[in-house]
Amino acid sequence: DSKGNMIIKKAYLDPFLDMYNGEILAFRVSERPNSKAIMEALEEAIERTKDCPYRTTVHSDQGWAYQMKAYVKKIKDNNIFQSMSRKGNCLDNSPMENFFGIMKQEMYYGRIYHSFEELKQAITNYIYYYNNERIKAKLAGMSPVEYRLHTSRLAA
Template sequence: MRNQGWKINKKKVQRIMQKLSLQVTSFSRKSRKYSSYKGKIGTIAPNRIRRRFKTHIPHQKITTDTSEFKYYEVDVKGNVTMHKLYLDPFLDMCNGEIISFGIAKNPSVKNVMEALEKAIDITSDCPYRRIFHSDQGLAYQMKAYSSRLKKELILQSMSRKGNCLDNSVMENFFGLLKQEIYYGIVYYSYEDLKSAIERYIKYYNEQRIKERLGWISPVQYRLSLLPA
């Protein structure tokens, strides 16, 4: 409303919503969190971020993780089978923008590496040394992943084992996505779920406003930081 020129207090909006019985439907987590940790099989990078998530420099601090989604398929006999989809996004800690992502039917290093290449290219305009943060998942320990970062002089950072708070920025994004388009909704094909996630990421980046960004979207915030 402020972006449209309305001068209104947040508490007044809350009162109006209560009067009109407008409430957000909340869903709890339906299953355990997906974990790609398979033990120490490669490089374990130090935790360089150490929960210092804030930065005013776009494309300097990037984080990533993998999340799992379920969908269902019904055959001609009416039998229902459950399948899974995996999302690998790269998020800019400066404004919360998803700068690249991969979607696949199986957790794969290939999917992560393709999203990584896009993230490296997009963040190449950063005037400072970049940090790419993750957990200790299988793909992030692989030599291909760590070597690619070293080649670009990007510092690799990892959360401590079993400590999701070390990557809470990414966890918060997954929580929002699942709360707003996944929990309480049943998807009956891979393509439907994939399309819903792609649409949400576009909406999240370009339209979904954030209080910490001054009630503008991640893309609007990034553009506001560009020199006049």
């Protein structure tokens, strides 16, 4: 603000993570929780997985967004199975919570972002890095995208 005090604002990240390789398939960052951002990310995730030969399952917590009629309808219309953790049980959503923890540790904690746009760009850059460059031991030392491409070549 004009007196030099730091103003704390929030950003909301709505990502869809592929549990096969840990890749973030789609995401939106917004200044407030809103259905438009979640539905856009869901539609992008559906588009990216439409050729998947296996049943698609979307895991989530019991947040309001994942209980919206439009969200539930979009999932059903695309023959996607919805898995929602019981109240107080985060097990279904633990891969997503793990991603949030890693992301905060690697690009958020200890840094000051001076605007929403700066933070949004940092998140976008981080997700690109996470998907394309950050290697994982459980993916044979490959990034999520490298692993997906490698295993799809093996299957062909």
